[in-house]
Amino acid sequence: xxxxxxxxxxxxxxxxxxxxxxxxxxxxxxxxxxxxxxxxxxxxxxxxxxxxxxxxxxxxxxxxxxxxxxxxxxxxxxxxxxxxxxxxxxxxxxxxxxxxxxxxxxxxxxxxxxxxxxxxxxxxxxxxxxxxxxxxxxxxxxxxxxxxxxxxxxxxxxxxxxxxxxxxxxxxxxxxxxxxxxxxxxxxxxxxxxxx
Amino acid sequence: xxxxxxxxxxxxxxxxxxxxxxxxxxxxxxxxxxxxxxxxxxxxxxxxxxxxxxxxxxxxxxxxxxxxxxxxxxxxxxxxxxxxxxxxxxxxxxxxxxxxxxxxxxxxxxxxxxxxxxxxxxxxxxxxxxxxxxxxxxxxxxxxxxxxxxxxxxxxxxxxxxxxxxxxxxxxxxxxxxxxxxxxxxxxxxxxxxxx
DNA sequence: CACGTCTTGAACTGATCAGTCCAAGATGGG
DNA sequence: CCCATCTTGGACTGATCAGTTCAAGACGTG
Numbered sequence: 001x002x003x004x005x006x007x008x009x010x011x012x013x014x015x016x017x018x019x020x021x022x023x024x025x026x027x028x029x030x031x032x033x034x035x036x037x038x039x040x041x042x043x044x045x046x047x048x049x050x051x052x053x054x055x056x057x058x059x060x061x062x063x064x065x066x067x068x069x070x071x072x073x074x075x076x077x078x079x080x081x082x083x084x085x086x087x088x089x090x091x092x093x094x095x096x097x098x099x100x101x102x103x104x105x106x107x108x109x110x111x112x113x114x115x116x117x118x119x120x121x122x123x124x125x126x127x128x129x130x131x132x133x134x135x136x137x138x139x140x141x142x143x144x145x146x147x148x149x150x151x152x153x154x155x156x157x158x159x160x161x162x163x164x165x166x167x168x169x170x171x172x173x174x175x176x177x178x179x180x181x182x183x184x185x186x187x188x189x190x191x192x193x194x195x196x
Numbered sequence: 197x198x199x200x201x202x203x204x205x206x207x208x209x210x211x212x213x214x215x216x217x218x219x220x221x222x223x224x225x226x227x228x229x230x231x232x233x234x235x236x237x238x239x240x241x242x243x244x245x246x247x248x249x250x251x252x253x254x255x256x257x258x259x260x261x262x263x264x265x266x267x268x269x270x271x272x273x274x275x276x277x278x279x280x281x282x283x284x285x286x287x288x289x290x291x292x293x294x295x296x297x298x299x300x301x302x303x304x305x306x307x308x309x310x311x312x313x314x315x316x317x318x319x320x321x322x323x324x325x326x327x328x329x330x331x332x333x334x335x336x337x338x339x340x341x342x343x344x345x346x347x348x349x350x351x352x353x354x355x356x357x358x359x360x361x362x363x364x365x366x367x368x369x370x371x372x373x374x375x376x377x378x379x380x381x382x383x384x385x386x387x388x389x390x391x392x
Numbered sequence: 393c394a395c396g397t398c399t400t401g402a403a404c405t406g407a408t409c410a411g412t413c414c415a416a417g418a419t420g421g422g
Numbered sequence: 423c424c425c426a427t428c429t430t431g432g433a434c435t436g437a438t439c440a441g442t443t444c445a446a447g448a449c450g451t452g
Contacts, residue, residue, distance in 0.1 A: 237440090410438105
């Protein structure tokens, strides 16, 4: 049973991340994590640290995985900023539609639950959550938007993107989610047109 | 110490509601509720039922209180739908700015945490949460919007309104929250203008 | 003033929580 | 083949959870 690690770290971290994602920090017990990962409690502690440390690793994993996808979606912003934002939203819509992964958004629900988290974890959550806005602002400026408009649209798009997870968990249909982003994309296209 | 009720029901329900609102269902213990309301555990049980029953009463109280404010804000939609939606958002912005009341939104965070709630409570949360969209749709149609546009804007405005609570809890400034709604209000004004 | 009724406070129950500890045993180097 | 090393499983700890029970005692009625 021992002598060599009996598990694949990536598989285990994915399982833990999905567990936190589905149930949130407060409603995920170490028994849940043990069941989800297939690891015993002492293995979790010796390999991954305590619950807070594991949660932080899952948050970082989530932020990196989807952050990379968001960056890729926005990479064409200089040529076609509207298509870039559309692709940005598609990352979230695709994630919501993916049956292999829970509804909702680990970042959004962690932010909402932040008063119940330990202060250092709550701080980290807000930092990761705050990465979205500058990412969008840079893309919109690269797409030729004025500083002021880019600032406003960046925070608006970040807010709408985040709202998709909440609306999805509330039972909104894919069509309704598309309508939500449609209004924003139309407004962006209008704002980017040379003359108002 | 007894013979007559020692407390005011409205005061107690407000205190319980704010406790759930601040910390969420999972992270509010009966000891927390007892401390917040000033009532003993057995008084809570005899007067208000168990934790789920009390939570449902707090949800209804929240939905009614702010639902009435949203209705009042939208009451001028037939004459000036843009001003009505602006007033609608102002209800939420005012609530976020109110220091007497927690950040966030009891409905939004309960929806996000719904997989951890008992099924019947989760159902009720989604029902209450879903009241926002028809309210907005009716107002926009009264303001002269086409059925299709009213449908799309209703779900968009509901999503953006909900996102304000998340963004506020994540640390967004009042100016950023105003920028988020500004994009939506501008898009609405544009959509309502007689000729595109 | 006496008694039935009802609220209240505190102790209690069994379950579950995060975290610790240690013996059992598998592994790989010598 | 043997032994040091490390993972693993399961038992354990003390704290906290939701919910129950019951005696103490304050009120209103007669």
